[in-house]
Amino acid sequence: MPMRLQLLIVLLCPWLIGTALANPYETTLANGLRIIVKEDHRAPTAVHMVWYRIGSMDETDGTSGVAHVFEHMMFKGTPSVGPGEFSQRVAAAGGRDNAFTSRDYTAYFQQIPKEKLEEMMQLEADRMHHLNLDPKEFEQEIKVVMEERRMRTDDNPQAKLFEQMNAVGFLAHPYRRPIIGWMSDLENMTAADTRAWYDAWYVPNNAYLVISGDVDHKEVFALAQKHYGPLAERPLPPRRATAEPLQEGPRHITVKAPAELPVLIMGYKVPVLRDIDKDSDPYALQMLAAILDGHDAARFNKKLVREDKVALSAGIDYDAIARGPGMLYLHGTPSAGKTVADLEAALRAEIERVRRDGVSAAELKRAKAQLVASEVYKLDSLFGQAMEIGQIESAGLSHRQIDRMLEKLQAVSAADVQAVAGKYFTDDALTVGVLDPQPLDGKPRRPAFPTRH
Amino acid sequence: MIRSFFRPLFRLLTAFLILLAALPAAAGVAIEHWTTAAGAKVQFVESRGLPMLDIQVDFAAGSMFDPANKSGLAARTRALLDLGAGARDETAIAEELADIGAQLGGGADTDRASVSLRTLSAPDKQAVGIDILRSVLAQPRFDALILEREKERTIAGLKEAMTRPGSIAGKAFWAALYPDHPYGRQATPESVAALSRADLVAFHARHYTAANASITLVGDLSRAQAEQIAEQISASLPPGAAVPLPAAPAVGAGSSTAIAHPATQAHIYLGLPAIERGNPDFFPLLVGNYTLGGGGFVSRLMKEVRDKRGYAYSVYSYFAPLKQAGPFQIGLQTKRSQASEAIKLSRQVLERFLVEGPSEEELAAAKANLTGSFPLRLDSNRKILDNVAVIGFYGLPFDYLDRYQERVNAVTAAEVKAAFARHIQPKALRIVTVAAD
Numbered sequence: 001m002p003m004r005l006q007l008l009i010v011l012l013c014p015w016l017i018g019t020a021l022a023n024p025y026e027t028t029l030a031n032g033l034r035i036i037v038k039e040d041h042r043a044p045t046a047v048h049m050v051w052y053r054i055g056s057m058d059e060t061d062g063t064s065g066v067a068h069v070f071e072h073m074m075f076k077g078t079p080s081v082g083p084g085e086f087s088q089r090v091a092a093a094g095g096r097d098n099a100f101t102s103r104d105y106t107a108y109f110q111q112i113p114k115e116k117l118e119e120m121m122q123l124e125a126d127r128m129h130h131l132n133l134d135p136k137e138f139e140q141e142i143k144v145v146m147e148e149r150r151m152r153t154d155d156n157p158q159a160k161l162f163e164q165m166n167a168v169g170f171l172a173h174p175y176r177r178p179i180i181g182w183m184s185d186l187e188n189m190t191a192a193d194t195r196a197w198y199d200a201w202y203v204p205n206n207a208y209l210v211i212s213g214d215v216d217h218k219e220v221f222a223l224a225q226k227h228y229g230p231l232a233e234r235p236l237p238p239r240r241a242t243a244e245p246l247q248e249g250p251r252h253i254t255v256k257a258p259a260e261l262p263v264l265i266m267g268y269k270v271p272v273l274r275d276i277d278k279d280s281d282p283y284a285l286q287m288l289a290a291i292l293d294g295h296d297a298a299r300f301n302k303k304l305v306r307e308d309k310v311a312l313s314a315g316i317d318y319d320a321i322a323r324g325p326g327m328l329y330l331h332g333t334p335s336a337g338k339t340v341a342d343l344e345a346a347l348r349a350e351i352e353r354v355r356r357d358g359v360s361a362a363e364l365k366r367a368k369a370q371l372v373a374s375e376v377y378k379l380d381s382l383f384g385q386a387m388e389i390g391q392i393e394s395a396g397l398s399h400r401q402i403d404r405m406l407e408k409l410q411a412v413s414a415a416d417v418q419a420v421a422g423k424y425f426t427d428d429a430l431t432v433g434v435l436d437p438q439p440l441d442g443k444p445r446r447p448a449f450p451t452r453h
Numbered sequence: 454m455i456r457s458f459f460r461p462l463f464r465l466l467t468a469f470l471i472l473l474a475a476l477p478a479a480a481g482v483a484i485e486h487w488t489t490a491a492g493a494k495v496q497f498v499e500s501r502g503l504p505m506l507d508i509q510v511d512f513a514a515g516s517m518f519d520p521a522n523k524s525g526l527a528a529r530t531r532a533l534l535d536l537g538a539g540a541r542d543e544t545a546i547a548e549e550l551a552d553i554g555a556q557l558g559g560g561a562d563t564d565r566a567s568v569s570l571r572t573l574s575a576p577d578k579q580a581v582g583i584d585i586l587r588s589v590l591a592q593p594r595f596d597a598l599i600l601e602r603e604k605e606r607t608i609a610g611l612k613e614a615m616t617r618p619g620s621i622a623g624k625a626f627w628a629a630l631y632p633d634h635p636y637g638r639q640a641t642p643e644s645v646a647a648l649s650r651a652d653l654v655a656f657h658a659r660h661y662t663a664a665n666a667s668i669t670l671v672g673d674l675s676r677a678q679a680e681q682i683a684e685q686i687s688a689s690l691p692p693g694a695a696v697p698l699p700a701a702p703a704v705g706a707g708s709s710t711a712i713a714h715p716a717t718q719a720h721i722y723l724g725l726p727a728i729e730r731g732n733p734d735f736f737p738l739l740v741g742n743y744t745l746g747g748g749g750f751v752s753r754l755m756k757e758v759r760d761k762r763g764y765a766y767s768v769y770s771y772f773a774p775l776k777q778a779g780p781f782q783i784g785l786q787t788k789r790s791q792a793s794e795a796i797k798l799s800r801q802v803l804e805r806f807l808v809e810g811p812s813e814e815e816l817a818a819a820k821a822n823l824t825g826s827f828p829l830r831l832d833s834n835r836k837i838l839d840n841v842a843v844i845g846f847y848g849l850p851f852d853y854l855d856r857y858q859e860r861v862n863a864v865t866a867a868e869v870k871a872a873f874a875r876h877i878q879p880k881a882l883r884i885v886t887v888a889a890d
Contacts, residue, residue: 042502043832075750084760087750092818094825096749113828143763147718151766151786155618155716258715260613296535297547305606306543312606336609366551373554373573379503380833440616440715 024389024399025217027224031233032205035224036399037217038385046213047386048120049109050128051394053208054201056181057103057174057241057324063193065181068101069145070194074108075099076137078130083137086123093119103175104323105394111383114214118223125227128202138191146187149180157257157435161265165433166327168253169267173244175324205233208393212386244269244325251431259437261312264340265331266347269429270318270420272326276401276408281423282320283408284416285328289316290367291359291417292350299350300332310338310346321395327431328424340434354421359414368410375406482837484844484851485676491663493687496845497679498671500834506574506672507838508583509559510590510686511846513696514566514660517635517776522647525607525640529648530656531561532603534568537596539588546585553578557589563636564776565846566660569838574673583682590661591689595653608642619786622720622887625710629883630726630780634702662693667845671838701777702726707881714888719792722885723799724782727876730774730847734872736860738772741869743819744811745803746770746783751818757802758785764795770803776847781877792889804879810870824858 024038056067077083090097095112110120153159163178170176181189209228211220247269273282292299293316300314314332330351334343378384389399485497516527535557536543550557555578559567568590572582614620624639631637668686670679704726728734739747746754746769758768768785783803787795811819831837831854844853 043828045828045832084750084756088818091748091751091822092825094822094827094829096826096829111829113825140760140763144759144766147764147787148766150718150788155718258616260616261609295547295551297544297551302544306602309602309605312609333609336605366548369554370551371554376503376505376573377556377571380505380835382832437616442715 025221026400027221029204029225029229031229031231032203033224033228033231034208034393035221036208036210036389036393037215037220038210038212038389039215039217040212040379040382040385041214043382044114044214045112045382046114046117046211046215047109047111047382048117048124049107049210049386049390050124051105051107051208051210051390052201053206053394054106054197055102055104055323055394056177056179058201058239059174059177061177062185063181063189064177064185065145065149065179066185066189066193066197067106068179068181069142069186069189070197071099071101071106071108072141072145073133073138073194073198074127074131076134076141077132078126079132080130081123081126083132083134086127089119089123095120101179102394103179105390107390109383109386117211117213117215117220118227121223121227125231128204128207128228129231131198131202133191133195133198135191138194142186142189145180146183149183149186153178153180154183157255157259157437158263160257161255161263161433161435164253164255165265165267165431168251168433169269169327169431170244170325172242173325174241175244200237203234203236204228204231206236208390210386210390210393212382212389241324247429247431250427252434253432254434254436256436256438258440259435261333262340262437263331263333263433263435264343264347265329265433266344267327267329267431267433268425270326270328270424272322273320273395273397273405276397276404280408280416281420282326283405283412284420285318285424286320286409287364287367287412288354288359288417288420289318289328290370291354291363292316294367294370299353300347303350304332304343304346308346309335310342311335314343314347321391321397323395344432348425351421351425354418355425358418361414364412364414364417371406371409482831482841482854484841484854485679486845486851487680489663489668489683489687491684491687491690491692493663493666493668493683493690494845495679495683496667496669496841497676497683498837498841499675499679500672500837502673503834504574504673505571505834506579506670506674507569507571507834508586508682508686509567509569509669509838509842510586511565511567511667511669511842512661513564513665513776513846514656515562515564516638516640517563517699518656518660518696519635519638521635521638522644523652524638524644526648526652526656527566527660528561528640529600529603529607529645530653530660531559531566531568532607533595533600533653534593535589536599536603537594538585539592539594541585541588542594543599546589549581549585553581555582555585557585567842583685587686587689590686593657595650595657597650600648600650600653604645604648607640607645611640611642611645618714618716618718618720618887621712621714622722622885625712625887626722626724626782626883626885627780629708629710629885630705630724631702632705634777635699636702636726636775636777636779658691659693660696661690663687663690664693664695666690667842669838669842669845671834671841698777701729704778704878704881707879708883710883710885711889712885712887716888717789718786719789719795719889720784720786720887721792721796721799721889722782722784723796723803723882724780725877725881725883726778727772727781728774729778730776731849732774734875735772735774737864737868737872738876740816740819740823740861740864741806741811741873742770742772743823744815745806748819748822753802753806754783754785754799758795758798762798764788764791764798768799789888789890792886796884796886800879800882803877807870807873807877807879810866810873813866816864816866816869820861820864823861827858 093116099108318328555572773779
């Protein structure tokens with residue numbers, strides 16, 4: 001726990017210390033299933049999550065999207081729980097359930113009154129091993145997923161740009177494939193593909209539970225043993241993720257789609273956290289992102305939107321937690337009368353300004369103050385606390401080091417921030433994506449706007 | 454990739470979820486309430502678990518109060534509050550908030566304009582946050598140059614929204630439901646371009662008053678501290694007077710609107726004006742709608758449209774009670790070639806439900822979920838704040854949460870049928886499609 005946060009908590013809520021220091025609790029069953037319990041007794045509810053270390057990056061060409069399609073099939077029944085009955089049982093228990101598939105993992109969750117935790121464990125343990133995967137159910141559900149793809153991507157120009165940009169930014173690594181899958185892969189998919197996926201990856205030794213809420217960790221461990229303990233472990237297939245070769249020059253992509261406003265995304269290859277203790281650059285990149293885009297008067301909004309009015313909006317996205325290679329995105333939309341090239345130049349100038357002049361002590365202090373406060377605010381959400389643990393674990397890092405990560409963030413210096421601005425924002429590591437807006441009626445509205453490249 | 458239900462809806466979804474809250478008596482929230490010397494309503498919930506404090510101030514200053522030729526005024530007024538106020542310019546406001554780790558939020562919907570502050574409860578931090586909040590509410594500068602900049606951004610956003618099938622459908626739906634009521638009017642690039650600083654100043658003076666305010670505080674503070682903060686906030690505001698509402702919307706006649714668009718999917722909305730907040734039919738409609746299209750993965754619409762036929766990823770129905778009759782709405786998206794089939798099916802599901810009402814089994818399942826999920830609705834300061842702010846703003850009874858479970862459980866199948874019959878006439882349904890073949 002970072003000193004400042006620890007001090008804050010000691011001073012302001014000493015009654016939290018007892019649990020704060022022991023929490024979360026962890027154990028591993030004989031079959032390899034890990035269980036992480038974050039006790040939080042503020043309200044009589046709990047969150048139960050099952051995380052599988054399997055995501056779209058583990059797919060192969062031709063079956064893109066199978067991780068996500070399979071996730072849908074997890075709701076389609078076992079010999080003891082009929083199709084759709086899983087969600088009925090959760091609803092009857094006063095709970096809410098859903099699931100999400102990412103590049104790195106697939107996770108299933110229920111938010112419930114605390115006394116229903118055992119029933120949720122029984123249901124999740126059942127579908128970890130006994131899923132029906134009925135081809136008739138598959139035939140309906142694959143149509144639902146195609147509708148989902150139309151809604152999320154095909155009719156969403158910004159999402160389409162992002163999808164195609166990643167397909168260009170990553171040539172070899174499986175991050176080049178969209179999580180939802182290419183439409184033709186969805187059309188060609190069969191129930192047998194989902195069966196193969198299930199048989200290969202859905203085993204206790206490829207999963208972990210995260211439970212947060214008003215529970216006793218010892219009771220949770222015992223319930224987990226009772227319901228998940230009998231499931232057999234199985235060796236996992238080898239994972240053969242192709243490494244991304246070094247990028248040796250800038251890449252550019254333009255997507256034309258019906259829209260009003262252009263969008264610019266600039267993706268730079270950057271590192272992600274691999275060793276929480278030894279790494280330093282990912283922390284400095286996070287602080288750089290906070291200084292550029294952490295609040296309404298951070299540099300991007302203040303300079304590009306408010307003062308120079310070159311952008312309607314401008315932002316930065318960087319996630320340091322990932323199994324695969326990292327990419328940091330600068331993005332924005334130019335103002336009326338400004339071009340994508342103007343915006344690109346302005347974004348580059350902001351990075352250059354950090355590289356040349358560094359950042360002020362006040363800016364760094366401000367970003368760290370926001371970080372300290374956000375550590376308190378995050379405790380207001382059980383779901384958020386469980387998500388944080390689950391995501392860190394999914395990248396092969398330990399939740400036990402969350403506090404160490406915060407210490408490392410607090411230790412970032414102005415010189416560290418300046419150094420990463422100089423080190424990673426090179427054209428050789430850059431992929432530029434541009435949304436070129438088209439009129440809805442298909443007739444040209446204006447000549448293609450000039451771009452820099 | 455969330456599997457479902459975090460659906461991209463529009464402005465009312467949040468408010469809707471709040472009132473769908475199901476709340477058994479056992480785990481109610483102790484709401485203290487009073488009126489400040491200046492006349493503002495106050496709701497307070499003490500919650501000492503975390504060293505933080507949430508304050509939300511709601512005003513009857515939503516888009517329903519936009520003058521007929523000034524659509525977008527309420528939203529722009531709210532948006533400019535924290536872009537310069539009192540002694541601080543927009544940069545100072547954002548930087549000072551960040552320096553103490555505080556967050557300013559809120560926005561404007563049809564009924565309400567809200568400003569919320571989340572801050573650590575440490576006295577030095579809290580004091581700065583509250584000072585900024587008071588200033589933002591009472592002394593906004595409405596700088597003319599900043600207004601011009603924000604108008605440009607808003608106009609660009611409106612133009613972009615008019616290329617997106619979901620936004621187009623949403624706007625057309627509200628226009629079809631409320632042809633003669635402010636709920637049906639939408640901001641346009643032209644109406645926003647015509648707004649002046651004087652418009653914002655006048656709107657602010659009329660609506661951001663103590664008599665028109667509801668203050669909600671949740672977190673690490675005592676009743677005495679809450680009283681002091683509420684007094685400070687309301688004393689900065691002009692006393693003002695409650696603002697009269699427009700004439701209530703009529704149910705109106707059914708209609709069909711089809712809008713062309715090149716999207717691969719058709720966006721489909723069906724609905725009509727239904728009930729206002731506090732309507733006595735609220736509980737039968739809430740319980741009944743769970744079975745029809747409110748109950749997540751287990752509703753009739755979900756089973757028929759998604760599970761059996763694979764027509765849509767998301768399909769739902771809900772009642773969104775507002776200050777005045779808010780919509781009943783069914784929504785879905787489907788491949789454009791099967792739009793008419795999907796509409797036919799949705800109407801069949803609705804009409805069958807109107808005839809049959811819920812089965813005893815469905816009624817029991819609805820009650821089990823709506824009452825059983827009560828603790829989930831109130832298990833964070835944020836959720837308590839949202840619920841209590843709605844109770845305060847809309848003047849719902851203060852035992853609303855305590856009696857919720859009891860009132861859900863008291864609903865009969867006959868009451869559901871009767872309430873649906875009173876509020877949903879199939880002939881009055883408005884049907885809006887965008888990008889249907």
